[in-house]
Amino acid sequence: MASPFNIISNPQAPMVPSPGAHPRPDWLRVKFFGGERYQELKRTMRTLDLHTVCESARCPNMGECWEHGTATFMILGDICTRACGFCAVPSGKPVGPPDEDEPLRVAEAVARMGLRYAVVTSVNRDDQADGGSAIFARTITEIRNRVPGCKVEVLIPDFRGNWDNLNTVLSVKPDVLNHNTETVPRLYRQVRKGAVYERSLELLKRAKQTHPDVPTKTGLMLGLGEEKSEVLSTMHELAEQGTDILTLGQYLQPTREHLPIVRYVHPDEFAEYKVAGERMGFKHVESGPLVRSSYHAFDQAENAVK
Numbered sequence: 001m002a003s004p005f006n007i008i009s010n011p012q013a014p015m016v017p018s019p020g021a022h023p024r025p026d027w028l029r030v031k032f033f034g035g036e037r038y039q040e041l042k043r044t045m046r047t048l049d050l051h052t053v054c055e056s057a058r059c060p061n062m063g064e065c066w067e068h069g070t071a072t073f074m075i076l077g078d079i080c081t082r083a084c085g086f087c088a089v090p091s092g093k094p095v096g097p098p099d100e101d102e103p104l105r106v107a108e109a110v111a112r113m114g115l116r117y118a119v120v121t122s123v124n125r126d127d128q129a130d131g132g133s134a135i136f137a138r139t140i141t142e143i144r145n146r147v148p149g150c151k152v153e154v155l156i157p158d159f160r161g162n163w164d165n166l167n168t169v170l171s172v173k174p175d176v177l178n179h180n181t182e183t184v185p186r187l188y189r190q191v192r193k194g195a196v197y198e199r200s201l202e203l204l205k206r207a208k209q210t211h212p213d214v215p216t217k218t219g220l221m222l223g224l225g226e227e228k229s230e231v232l233s234t235m236h237e238l239a240e241q242g243t244d245i246l247t248l249g250q251y252l253q254p255t256r257e258h259l260p261i262v263r264y265v266h267p268d269e270f271a272e273y274k275v276a277g278e279r280m281g282f283k284h285v286e287s288g289p290l291v292r293s294s295y296h297a298f299d300q301a302e303n304a305v306k
Helices: 037-049 061-065 102-113 133-146 162-170 187-189 199-211 228-240 267-280 297-305
Strands: 072-075 117-122 153-157 176-178 216-222 246-251 284-287
Touching: 037 102, 072 102, 072 133, 102 117, 102 133, 117 133, 133 153, 133 162, 162 199, 187 228, 199 216, 199 228, 216 228, 228 246, 228 267, 246 267, 267 284
Parallel strands: 072 117, 117 153, 153 176, 176 216, 216 246, 246 284
Antiparallel strands: none
16 A cells, blocks of 8 residues: 555645545544633633634634633734635735734733733734734733733744844744744645745744744644655754744644645654654654644743743
8 A cells, every 4th residue: 555645746736635534533533612711711802803813723622722711812813815725714805904902902811811821823914014023013012011921922924034024023022933834845835825935944043043042933734745754854954943842733624625634644653753853852842633833832832941
């Protein structure tokens, strides 16, 4: 039987799911939590007119995280200027500029939830000269003003390689700076339209060089047709940039219109990547089928600064 890693040999060929890709295996079945804390957080988000990537990206861990009072805030609106093949966030042309009051509302939500660790991400705003970097910086500042002692992790876009915008975010010293690489170089054109693998590497490298005291983080999705050797090679290149934290999780198709799942990666293979990543020098590797970028983010950050 041919290895499922070899299903895609031509980077321009369409992604075709392997015969064994469906149905979903038992290790990807999760219990949905919808208790009182979950409902309280949902009301807070709606009252303050805020968005979460948990909902927009249809994260399988949303119920668990929300029940424990944690969520990943998505700023700069809910319309993304890019249309990546894996992402459920709506794409198109945003109406109007970013909401200048949004940082204050995020800070208020953090206070109401009593968070000690907040994660903030965004849609891509390529329509803005600063890519939304000023709103990112203000959100970090407002959270710290409103909730002293709360740590803030940001998951930023690539700002199309505008390093001044990157420096705007770094200037307020986020507790963790995250930028997801998402996949191996060969699959970039299909998976991350508008993105460039080398640009993501450069972003992580520059962040570490200019602010070595700020932990850097990135993540990969598996199951899109990458070969095992490609995963290990990409991990090695990410480690060479000085990246502190690495997350690896299973890609799950949000809808039938999105990229297909080529295969389900077994938990044992994820465990192998964790061991390999630690040997490469990452300070923390979170690797498993249900792992997402901000899943157990507080614990990741704690391990990275030890």
